[in-house]
Amino acid sequence: MLSAIILAPPDADPMAGRAQDAIIRSLAALVGAAVADVVRDACIAGAPDAQLAAIADHAGCALVEDADARTRVEKALHVARGDRVFLLAAGYAPMSGFIDEMSDWSLSASPPAVVLRAEPDSLARRIFPALAPSVGVIALKRDVLAVAGDNPAALARKLGARTLHTRARRVV
Numbered sequence: 001m002l003s004a005i006i007l008a009p010p011d012a013d014p015m016a017g018r019a020q021d022a023i024i025r026s027l028a029a030l031v032g033a034a035v036a037d038v039v040r041d042a043c044i045a046g047a048p049d050a051q052l053a054a055i056a057d058h059a060g061c062a063l064v065e066d067a068d069a070r071t072r073v074e075k076a077l078h079v080a081r082g083d084r085v086f087l088l089a090a091g092y093a094p095m096s097g098f099i100d101e102m103s104d105w106s107l108s109a110s111p112p113a114v115v116l117r118a119e120p121d122s123l124a125r126r127i128f129p130a131l132a133p134s135v136g137v138i139a140l141k142r143d144v145l146a147v148a149g150d151n152p153a154a155l156a157r158k159l160g161a162r163t164l165h166t167r168a169r170r171v172v
Contacts, residue, residue, distance in 0.1 A: 001040035002102065002138065003080030004030055005087045007151070008046030010069060018172055019050055022091035025171040027059050029093030038102045039086065045076040069150040077145055084111070085144055088136040089152055092118060092168040101166050105138065113139035113159035115152065119167040135168045137161060 006026050008019050023044055033039040042061035046052045056063035064075040077085060084106065088094075094116060105111050116136030120126040134153040137144070139161065149155035 001037055001082055001106070002033075002084050002086040003082035003141070004033075004039045004042040005073070005076045005080060005085060006042065006044050007069075007073070007087060007089050008044065008050055008052065009090055019046065019090060020052065020055060022172040023052065023055055024059075026088055026090050026093055027055075027061070029171065030088075033094070033099050033102070036099045036103070038099050038106070041081045043076045043079050045072040047072075070148060073150050074145070074148065077141055080141060083141050084138065085141045086136060086138045087144070087152055087155065088116070088168075091170060091172040092116075092135040093171045094136070095119065095167050095169055098164075098166045101164055102138070111140070113137060113143060113156070113161035114164050115156035115161040116164050116166065116168050119169050121170075130163065132167070138164075 006023050030039050044052050044056050045064045048065040052063055062079045064072055066072040115134045117132040118135050120129055120132050125132045134156045137152045137155045139159055147158040149158055
């Protein structure tokens with residue numbers, strides 16, 4: 001089972017003003033995965049001034065706050081209960097097929113890191129889906145701690161992650 005870590009958008013991101021809504025929608029999208037025993041626990045990783053404590057309390061998940069994005073991820077990894085983690089950018093939700101694909105992935109004794117990409121939003125990205133942005137990474141916790149990244153795209157590159165068939169849709 002996976003420990004989900006929802007990454008709040010950085011302050012420079014235009015979506016940062018809607019961070020709370022983005023986090024709520026991403027967490028809500030993971031409920032089905034929790035029911036199917038794919039996700040076991042969740043953690044929100046955000047800035048201290050993002051007012052995320054109420055969301056974490058209502059959702060029953062952990063909250064990690066730090067001004068530095070990389071430190072937030074590291075702290076969230078230490079809070080995660082599972083040895084396999086799913087880091088997901090707030091504002092995205094895995095599309096149908098995610099639960100089945102993760103169930104197959106988790107059966108592997110030493111699964112490779114995988115990246116969840118956004119669904120193609122342009123003709124170029126439909127023709128070349130690998131150009132779609134990386135919005136989630138699923139890997140062993142120890143591997144993510146070893147490469148110390150603070151966003152899904154950088155982590156996917158460092159881990160040599162393969163792309164999932166399932167995509168993520170923007171929910172905000």
